[in-house]
Amino acid sequence: MNPTTAMEVWQAADAENFACLFRAQPGGVTVITADDGSGPVALTATSVSSVSVVPPMLVLSASDRSSATPTIVAAETLVVHFLDVVDLELAKLAATSGVDRFADRRLWSRLPSGEPIYDSVARKVRVRTVDRVRAGGATVLIAQALDVHSAPSAASHPLVYHDRTWRDLGDSYVI
Secondary structure, eight states: OOOHHOOEEEEOOOOHHHHHHHHHHHHOOOEEEESSOOOOEEEEEOOEEEEEETTTTTEEEEEEESSTTHHHHHHHHEEEEEGGGGGHHHHHHHHHHHHHOOOTTTTTEEETTSOOEEEEEEEEEEEEEEEEEEEEEEEEEEEEEEEEEEEEOOSBEEEEEEEEEEEEOOGGGGO
């Protein structure tokens, strides 16, 4: 064993230390929308990851603390919007408690299949939930991609959340 490693200080994985660990890990920002028949909901999330390309599947988690979670968990299909820096206001809207995220009818519409979508977002995927797993204070959803929308963009600058701050993952980050 490396002497430096043996002397590292490990701390208990309590809520504070665990949250601090993940604050230091940047996450791509998404907005998840759904409607289980009770009205549209939206949730800002950094917990979306690809799982498989064949078949195309992703995983996401929805916290019990969000009022949108019951609808997202109950809905058969969802839309995951992958946000760019130009979508920052939408990220903030979907992350704000107690507001009607669909009050401005100019921002959204519905797909022919019924899911609410934010029209201005260039990259999004419609998914069908195939499994739900309870994990602590959240529900993990495993979903298969049904349709992908990726509009051409001259300069895509993904929106990233890191250490409680919205960040631009622009060209200056290319190494």
